[in-house]
Amino acid sequence: MSGLIDTYRGYVSVQECDEMGHMNIQHYIAKSSDSSFNLRVAMGHAALAQAETGLGYVALEHHIRFHRELRTSDLVAIRAGVVEIRDKTMRIYQEMREVLDDRLAATFVVDTGCLNLETRRLTAWPDQVRARVETMRTSLPPEAEPRALPREAMERDVSLARADAEGMLETNRSVVNAWECDTNNHMNARFFMARFSDAQGHMWAQAGLGRHEQAARGLATATVEMRLAYFRELRAGETLFVRTAILKTEGKILRYRHWLFSGDTGEPACAAEGAAVLFDKATRKAVPLPDQIRERLR
C-alpha cells in the first residue's frame, strides 16, 4: 500500500515543550507544515516555483490524532502520501513517528487545495502534479480514522451571531504577527493551533479546573484528537479572537469547540472540534474527569 515518502526529520527541543512536559500541539502542525513543503517538491509543486506558476498550496482541513506524547530530545520523522486527488483538492496522509523506538506519535489527514495566488481561489491541479501523485498513492490506516471526533462532528454553520447565541466565551484575542506568516503571505497553520493551544487554559478555567488547581492535583491536560477547518486567510496585522464552547463529556474525554474569527471583519477564519483528557503527570495516564466538570456541563 505504501507510497509514503520521507518528508520531515527533526527533533523535539526544550522550547517546543509546554508546562505539561510534552511537545505543544502547535509544533505537531509546524512539523506537518514542513512535511507539506517537502511533499510539494516531490509532486512538482515547489513553493519556490510559485512566482513562475502563480500557484500555491493551502491547507483546508486537518484531522489529527495524537497517539503518544513527545518529550524533549525525542527524534521525530514524518512520512507522507496521497490518499485521494480530486480536481482542485487532494487528501494527504502524514504519519509522525518517534524514530528511536518507532512509536506512532500522530496521524494527520490533510485536505489541501491548489491556490491561484492572484485570485486567492482554488484552481485545478496541473497535469504534472497529477502524474507525480500517482507514484505516491497510499491508503488511510485504521489509526488515522476518526475516533473521539466522528467526521460529522464538524459544525460548519459558523458565525459570530451563532457564537453569541450559543454563549461561546472569548478565550483568545490577539493579532497576526508578521513572523507568523509563510511564503503564501498568510498566517501559517501552526499559529492557528497556537491560538487554540493558548485558548485551552481559559477553557479549562471555564470548565472549573484552572491550571493552578490541575498542578496542585498533579494533573495536566492533553489533546487526543482535533479536526480543523480553515475558511479564510489571515494576513499580517489582522486582529483575531477565539470563542469557545465546552460541549460534553464522554468517559474520560472532554469535547469542545473553538471558533476563530477575524477581529477586523467578524468573519470566521477557522473552526476546530477537539477532544481532550486530563492525565496524571506521574503515570502519564488519563484519569476520570472530576465531578465538578461533569456537574457544570449537566
Added chain:
Amino acid sequence: MTDYLDTFRGTVNTWECDEVGHMNVQFYVARASDAGFYMRDALGISPSVVRNEGRAVVALEEHVRFLRELRAGDIMNMRTRLVEMRDTTVVTFHELFNSASGETSATIVAVSGYFDLKTRKLIPWSAEAKERAAPLLGPLPPHAEPRSVPRETRLPAKRLEDAADFVEIYRGAVMPWECDDFGHMNTRFYMARFSDGAGHLWQAIGFNKSAMMAKRRGTVVLELRLNYLREVRSGTLLIAKSTLTRVEGKTLTFVHYMFDAETGEAVATGEVIAVMLDLDARKTVPFTDEERAMLASHVRELA
C-alpha cells in the same frame, strides 16, 4: 464612566519564561504591541486602513510597572484605554491581568504616534480618530503612576562613540522575523536585547549569574521606561551598551543604549529598576555591605 477595550487574551507559555521562572519582560512589551492593534482599530485605523492608506501607529515610549509575576500556564488578559490625545501622539494605558485571580500583573503607559508609512514621519490625527478617542479617555490610575523611573522623559543624547566606557551587553543584527508589518523591528525585540544582555551587565558589576543561581538568587525588573528613537530595519547591525547609575536600598538603576553600529546613532534607550530575588521565597533580597561597596565602585553618573 470611561470604556475599557479588551485588547489581548492569552496564556503564558513555557518558552516565554526565563531562568527566574516567570514570563520574561520582553513578552510584556509583546503584549502591549499586540494590544496596540486593537487600540488602533478602535480609533478607526483598522488593518485594512493601514494597508490601503499607508498609515500606522508607532511606539515612542513605554513605561512599565511589573506588579506581580506570571508563571507558565497562567491565563492573562489586557484592558486598554486612553489617557491623553495630542496633535500627533496619544498616551495609552494598558493593564495586564492574571485572568484566574483578577490581579494586576503589570501596567504599561505607552506614548505612540500616528505615522505615515511612506514618509516615515509622524502626522496629525484625523478628526475621525479624535472623535473615536473621546469615549475612551480617562485618567491614569495611581498604581500605574511612575515610582522610581520617570515617565515622558529621555536619557541624555549619546552616540556609540560617547559610550566608550559603558559595558557592551549585546552585539548582533536584526532578523526578518523580528520585523512587523510596518517593515521595522517590533518593540518586543528591543526589550529582548536589553533583557538578554542584562547578564553581561550583572557580570561586569561583580555578580556572576551561575554563582547567583547556585545561591538561589535571580534578577528581576520592577519598573522600566523604553524610548524608541529610530526605526530599525531587517539587516541592521545593533550594539547595546549599558551602565549602572544608582544603588538605592535594594534597587539598582541600569541605563541601556542601543546603537546602529553602522551609523553610530542611538536607536533606543532603556532605564530600568532591577533587584535581586530569592527564587524560593519570591521576595527581593538586600545587598550585603560588601556587595554595596563593590556596586558603588561601578556607579557612573550620566553626563
